[in-house]
Amino acid sequence: MSDVDNAQSLHIIPLGGLGEIGMNLMAYEFDGKILVVDCGLTFPTPDTPGVDVIIPDIDYLRQRRDDVIGIVLTHGHEDHIGALPYIWPEIPVTIYATAFTLGLLGRKFREHRIEPPTIQVQHRQPFQCGPFNIAFIPVTHSIVDASALAIRLPIGVVVHTGDFKFDYTPVDGRPTDLYSFAKLGEEGVLCLLSDSTNVTRPGASRPERIVGPRLRELIERAEGLVVAVTFASNIQRIQQIIDAAKACGRKVILNGRSMEANVQVARELGFIQVSDADLVPVKKFDQHQRSNLVVVSTGSQGEPNSSLVRIAQGEHRDIRVLAGDMVIFSSKFIPGNERAIWTLINQLFQDGAEVIHEKDYKDIHVSGHASEEDLKLMLALTRPRFFMPMHGEPHHLHRHRQLALQMGIPAENTTVALNGDRVILDQTGFGLGEPVPHGRVFVDGKGVGDVGDIVLRDRRHLSEYGLVTVILVVEKDSGKLLDRPELLTRGVVHEDESQELLEDARIAVEQALELGPRGMDFSDDEQATANDLAVRALRRFFKKRLGRRPVVLPLVMEM
Amino acid sequence: MSDVDNAQSLHIIPLGGLGEIGMNLMAYEFDGKILVVDCGLTFPTPDTPGVDVIIPDIDYLRQRRDDVIGIVLTHGHEDHIGALPYIWPEIPVTIYATAFTLGLLGRKFREHRIEPPTIQVQHRQPFQCGPFNIAFIPVTHSIVDASALAIRLPIGVVVHTGDFKFDYTPVDGRPTDLYSFAKLGEEGVLCLLSDSTNVTRPGASRPERIVGPRLRELIERAEGLVVAVTFASNIQRIQQIIDAAKACGRKVILNGRSMEANVQVARELGFIQVSDADLVPVKKFDQHQRSNLVVVSTGSQGEPNSSLVRIAQGEHRDIRVLAGDMVIFSSKFIPGNERAIWTLINQLFQDGAEVIHEKDYKDIHVSGHASEEDLKLMLALTRPRFFMPMHGEPHHLHRHRQLALQMGIPAENTTVALNGDRVILDQTGFGLGEPVPHGRVFVDGKGVGDVGDIVLRDRRHLSEYGLVTVILVVEKDSGKLLDRPELLTRGVVHEDESQELLEDARIAVEQALELGPRGMDFSDDEQATANDLAVRALRRFFKKRLGRRPVVLPLVMEM
Structure with a gap:
């Protein structure tokens, strides 16, 4: 990639959905202005226990808040609109979408008590948003009123497919607008960004x-x-x-x-x-x-x-x-x-x-995403000079890039970018700029972002081994242990059935403290040591007796 | 089902693998003697955090320990032999298996420092084990030296397929022994118990x-x-x-x-x-x-x-x-x-x-289990009077039963049984006896069975919301609070970034205790109340402030 960065270049900055399925959010930056396309969430996995939903980290958009000029939504699925209630308040710009998407948003906004300004977009009727001239192109998908985007800029047209498939006989009578894509292709498309979700499925998607x-x-x-x-x-x-x-x-x-x-x-x-x-x-x-x-x-x-x-x-x-x-x-x-x-x-x-169900009954469900041949058709219609796969894990993106190579796009005219990359595109090719902050923000109850990786690591560790709290009460002045150590456990053993074991654990703590470097002297500056001795004794004890590694949480209380 | 129970009936008692994939263990009981077929484990899921492996509950076999006369293993996969190191010491009988299965067991036994008596079985050479006359029939599977069983009893022959598929060109040159199954069918099979794992796959399994x-x-x-x-x-x-x-x-x-x-x-x-x-x-x-x-x-x-x-x-x-x-x-x-x-x-x-990989490249992997047509072939070869599907979740078993009905077996001659059922079979039909204890035993570190459902529920709860420990130090005689409540949290919020929140939580506890039914009086018989007040105050606090429900663990210490 060349190292370009000038006013006549488009910065393509994925903040979600590139390197993963879900949580789609793409920032397009041109002439200092930023257009946000989609604002999706993703759902928690066993790796993120207790989390309600996951949204993209928009720290970069926050930094550039005054330059963000609009949010465009391709369709109404949660992985494209679900993060809006959390993100819109931080970048309170106008939201552009078609009627059904806005219809779904209405309920969502009422629930979250926000009232963003919205503009209902008509298909095939371009509008201007800062330097971006945007046309919504009808596409078929597993939700009605879905759209691809043709984003027209001084350096050329970028086609952003959103989620789509080619369904020539849609139930709602609104097929993918082949003509619009073909016309763009005939006129010349600078870059195609296309949905990779079903790239591994051979053939055409079923209607x-x-x-x-x-x-x-x-x-x-x-x-x-x-x-x-x-x-x-x-x-x-x-x-x-x-x-x-x-x-x-x-x-x-x-x-x-x-x-x-x-x-x-x-x-x-x-x-x-x-x-x-x-x-x-x-x-x-x-x-x-x-x-x-x-x-x-x-x-x-x-x-x-x-x-x-x-x-x-x-x-x-x-x-x-x-x-x-x-x-x-x-x-x-x-x-x-x-x-x-x-x-x-x-x-x-x-x-x-x-x-x-679909695992043993054919055609009781069909996907809303383009299979391999549909993806080739999109490439064939739009004939882009440059190609960047989106919406997929790395293996989807690499595979989609291979399709583009098969279709005759030179390897150097393709790029596999991931969330946080700053891809710089001008008429000569792709370049890479400074990466931007990116990541996943966890929504947990009323908290957005206060549960981070450390808290989740603790939760996972708690879930694997449970927890032992040990409380040492010492005399303030002398630092003497005033009582036997108290143990509270949860998720380690069944407490009622393990009294003997827990008594042995208390003894292990007492012995460790007696044998500690300063004996029974736990005056203020020795607290860390008392803590450490107790924690280490308990870790050793549970490892040896049960082969387990509970989280050990110590507390020294001075009386 | 009829309500039969006499000396000339066979009790079929699944303790694992019926209602689930994995952890296969079947007990056959005849004339007061019990033959165990397979002794497998299953692997933990996100529902069983921290667990190493899961084995069947053999409480019933323990009760009947003196009547268990042998363990027969169909092949060497973990879901058929993996629980032996934990279970054999409790029912220390002779283990019967073919050469390769015993070869794999050797290493396992050395690791667990046990030395069970074993007898190497030759295919097609029947042997007697109590009232059971057993022949191992070679079958193809994704491991070599696998076997089905023909168990001959005074009331008839039971065929237990184990895991199998029909592969007419196996790489090791040892195909499924069609003749043995056909001959049994010609002579008359009382009951077939057959592998349901791939019942939802149409067609024949691939070689x-x-x-x-x-x-x-x-x-x-x-x-x-x-x-x-x-x-x-x-x-x-x-x-x-x-x-x-x-x-x-x-x-x-x-x-x-x-x-x-x-x-x-x-x-x-x-x-x-x-x-x-x-x-x-x-x-x-x-x-x-x-x-x-x-x-x-x-x-x-x-x-x-x-x-x-x-x-x-x-x-x-x-x-x-x-x-x-x-x-x-x-x-x-x-x-x-x-x-x-x-x-x-x-x-x-x-x-x-x-x-x-197999998700996008054909024939780079093939399954070792029988697909729909293979399962029909097994039914066609053995022509059993009675049929009982095994090795599968309920949906597999119900589906496999449907296949048997298609093959002309009368509905009343089939039964879908699950772990813990006691199916009683004689020449007139299936009956149901007293169910037996059954379940999953969790192996966690050195503990076998000490981690139960309550501990796992605690672990799951901890993993979702984290934990708050609250320690109240009170004067022994007066019952007065001697110090401010101490809070320790893990997996709730990032403690360093949440000092203010935690201070508010302490205040909430203090206020709750002051307003409590007996004011500050926490003498001995009021401890539960003090506990309760603190726990309830903290639950309310975290629910209101964060929308979360951490586990709250209280401790009242008397000084």
């Missing part, structure tokens, strides 16, 4: 419409209740479930708060066709024959305490699953959630239900 | 031999070092890697302790063909050209601190991966390990290596 007939077949042969589980944001899928239910003479119950809320937004904006006569309120479940109902439910990931888990466990207030019922998971097994999903499915089998 | 040519193609086009990663117990796979390496003029380095040990056992027993001239010790890595070497390595699951992770991180003493190298994962992504494996693969991509 959404393929799911409808499968749903109908299943509902037709079902004898009892049908529960169809999907994502509350997948309006086209929900439409197909409703249509299949109607075709089979069944009415529909919407189950789950976000399911009800999103369908409401979609109805108001005309993205879904459903009449009140087709719907039954969940409270009236009992007043209808089970064989006349389809419940459309959230909870596809086996989320604990979700409505569907409660249904499976027989704890839902209104809905029961009984022998002879059918539960259809028209949804993805999101990596990391497999265990929870299988536990839910096992429970439903034990309830006596027939359970249909 | 092991398909992998060899793919390995060779890859190694042929590799320009730098090749690292081929697989399971140390998959001797046929290791053979194929060695053969492919030789065909490409490369020498082989065995990397990983279990890789070296298992290949050693396999060589001694004639299960693998490799000469010293083909091998290079890992220490001599540097003395050979990278392009002349294939490293065969363990670590396919991204295990932390595994040799392969150290290689990827540039921290291995001898081996480095550089740009232009190729890493081939000829292995399965075991469910639950995906995150660790992808992290490893991302690292290798960042090192510059080309990484080949």
